Amino acid sequence: MHFITPVLFIFLKLKERYFPVIEKILKENGIPEDFKYLCVAESSLQNLKSPAGAEGMWQFLAATARSYGLEVNGDIDERYHLEKATRAACQYLKDAKAKFGSWTAAAASYNCGVGGYSNFSSYQGSSYYYDLLLPEETNRYVFRIIALKLILENPVHYGFNLSPSDTYKPFKTKKIKVEQPISNLASWAAQQGSSYKMVRLVNPWITGKTLPNKSGKTYYIEIPID
Template sequence: MKRHSIHLLLTGAIALSVGVSLPFLVGNQHFDPERDSVKSEVPSLVAPPSVPSQIEFAGQVIDLKRYDHRERMDRELMSFCYMHSSTMLSIKRANRYFPVIEPILKENGIPDDFKYLAIIESGLNPLAKSPAGAAGMWQFMQSTGREFGLEVNANIDERYHVEKETRAACKYLKQAYAKYGNWLCVAASYNAGQGRISSEMRKQQVDQAADLWLVEETSRYMFRLLAAKAVFSNPQRYGFLLKREQLYPSIPYTEVTVTKGIDTLASFAREQGITFAQLKDANPWLRQHHLQNKSGRTYVLRIPTQAGMNYDPKQIKPHNKNWVIN
């Protein structure tokens, strides 16, 4: 038996051993490794995921039967499926951050589907920074962050504060929705800007963002958002098999309120029984080794508990039962 035949048999055996079917790998046809794999010189099974006929986003149904919509969706699904490490890491992070993001979206009247926007913006990495200077999970530029209420300077950068930046993103999304009345247009404007989307809709005489001819980045952006929803709603369908202990749990914290500056954050951290690195990890919006606070603002610093820093993977609870196989 050839080496690639063995590999394919093992792939199928693994899927069967965990009790999971992978429909996009085999389609509706019977796959015979002995018969079919000998035709390939590549020792692995590579197949595209199936594209649904439609998908719903924030109450709007997007038709995916039309050739341009279908092929754009196909590209983004393949991107998620075959960038294995980044997609899997985002699923792990979602277990930690979706419980934070979802209530804030709901509180502000933003559809829950916009949590997937944070995935395509940053992979749910709270420390993400783009070459252009956009920062944080929601990728605000400095000027836009300040415009929507975030403190951004050399000492404090609330673009790295998950709750505050999520609320700032909600302000932007609500403002855009008041303009468009269409949530997919809102999503497109988050990437391209409201001015560009409004101008192109007027010039191209359409009222749906998915019908616009745009630069590739923005054109892909909308369908990447739809693909993120499809994959993260049911990762197993797309070949991602995780156990509950492989997800990242929420880290429990105590909180310390400060209204004055802190000369040395390393000393402050030691007084709390943690390291400076752990303090920064819990509060990445602190950008230097001290907290100036010349204006006497109130800041809440999170201090991870010892139990939280030494969690038991077997006790992790999945935020979404569809993310795990056990």
């Protein structure tokens, strides 16, 4: 990802919508707030799918997502559930910090994987990030996060002037508790006074037209409100 002007404007517009959610969960988990910029580096605060199969704002592979408690199947993909995916990312980062001893190493491992960082650390006899010869992509990754922090915290200093009206505001929603299957999501949305399009927009983790819920789980589906 290169920091060209149009891309940075998108970051500045999106951060007002998503940073409050991310910041709250990072704080609850004792993760430094600056890790919200890792999310920007991963996905540009957009629900992307990488060529390698990583998905969502935190760019989890399916197997990794499941190992951190996210549901990923043909109907549900919680890599696209910002709150749950952020909590999973927090647990990943805490595990990595405990293993490697620093938040910088944890951030680097998010790029090259815990296994990859372990291999570099074992071979070179140190887990200290600044002592290691790492792949170029991983080296750039950490400094990209730092650059994003500098720019997004001081946009005017770097020539970006946005008024509050230019930013994307958080969706106003209410949460509906769902414990039963939904056989037709469009009909269900209409019963809630909404539409299939809007329900899918604010609940990107629902990937199909139904919610089978064969295991009887409890879900909270967001419904837009005026």
